[in-house]
Amino acid sequence: MTATRAVVLRAAGLPVSMESLTLAEPRAGEVRVRILASGICHSDLHVRDGDWPRPTPIAMGHEGAGVVEAVGPDVRALRVGQPVALSWLVPCGICRSCRAGRPWACPDSPSFRHRMADGATVLATAGGEAILSYCAIGTMAEATVVAEAAAIPLPDGVDPAVAALIGCCVSTGVGAVLKTAEVPAGASVAVIGLGGVGLSCVLGAALAGASPIVAIDRVAAKLDVARSVGATGGLVATDDRATTIEGLRDLTDGGPDFVFEAIGRVATVELAIESLPLGGTAVLVGMTPFEARASFGVYPLVDGSRRILGSNYGFADPATDFPRYARLHLEGRLPIERLIDRRIALDDVESAFDRLRAGDGLRQVIDFG
Ligand SMILES: NC(=O)c1ccc[n+]([C@@H]2O[C@H](COP(=O)([O-])OP(=O)(O)OC[C@H]3O[C@@H](n4cnc5c(N)ncnc54)[C@H](O)[C@@H]3O)[C@@H](O)[C@H]2O)c1
Ligand SMILES: [Zn+2]
Ligand SMILES: [Zn+2]
Secondary structure: OOOEEEEEOOOOOOOOEEEHHHHHHHHOOOEEEEEEEEEHHHHHHHHHHHOOOOOOEEEEEOOOOEEEEEOOOOOOOOOOOOOOOOOOOOOOOHHHHHHOOOOOOOOOOHHOOOOOOOOOOOEEEEOEEEEEHHHOOOOEEOOOEEEEEEEEEEEOOOOOHHHHHHHHHHHHHHHHHHHHHOOOOOOOEEOOOOOOHHHHHHHHHHOOOOOOOEEEEEOOOHHHHHHHHOOEEEEOOOOOHHHHHHHHHHHHOOOOOOEEEOOOHHHHHHHHHHHOOOOOOOEEEEOOOOOOOOOOOOHHHHHOOOOOEEHHHOOOOOHHHHHHHHHHHHHHOHHHHHHHHEOOOOHHHHHHHHEEEOOOEEEEEOOOO
């Protein structure tokens, strides 16, 4: 048994708390990871605020990286000391999506039960109360025990904060562009919402050779960051949808070939679809509360051969995509470090949630160093 401090959500809508817990030893096919960095993703805030019902008590966090500290029996692909980024989706391998080669669409992943595949939990209070681990990785903790398949080996030399972001926002945004939309060089792209996910869409669009790349946010300062990672133009969004669409059409010769919605708001989902030119594609990456519904004109969608795509986890196959994105970063082609604006301590998570809710700043990362 190992001691670890972890950020625990006891009930949605209430502040998270730091708890001192025990962590079980890794069993067959499991590893213990010493967490070095954990990003704060808006999905964590959706859980904290109750937009998405989740079981509690649960150790938070799904965007983490660290080093393997101990391996259970029968672990073959990992060794102690190996740098890893954690995947929040370990596919079941047998459902219809998995058999069709779409692991990112697996609905039966044990990750979504926030337990190991056999139902076991790895965290407990001193009194013996079981604590779930968010997506079966619970990265806002000094250490975690995960399935071997959730710990993806990375090349040496990647800053743990950058590695953590590869675990969620980078794979989600870059993958939405390269894998879901398959944006060709020279296509015009717009990205609505410039948090970690949207800025990663901009990174992906630049890597794909898209042009122009228009970055849109209601916070003007984020446009400069977007330009520093490859955007060629920017637009400050207001609540006046018609003006935003007009500005976007001006900057993209009549509308973007591809538009990425990276917020998860019905109004911007509808804006994205409405801004499309003939043959254009809207890629929905932001996640709304469960019950949200959006509407669009059916006739222009069909008549203009427009498309709407949903993209979960950037169609990631973590075992191949995480090291690929890490190598592109090491080669200077994915400047992921520019997405990070604040490194915080484990007990600062509530104030980080406040900033995220207000739209302040870029990616905040818990630094365990
Ligand atoms: N599809 C997936 O697999 C996946 C994975 C990770 C996160 N997500 C989702 O992606 C979304 C974005 O996550 P994030 O961590 O980047 O969030 P974030 O809060 O850091 O970024 C959202 C950005 O949108 C901007 N914004 C908010 N309202 C706006 C408006 N009306 N017009 C223009 N800009 C506006 C904010 O200023 C902010 O910059 C969340 O819904 C999250 O749950 C989806
Ligand atoms: Zn995330
Ligand atoms: Zn499956």
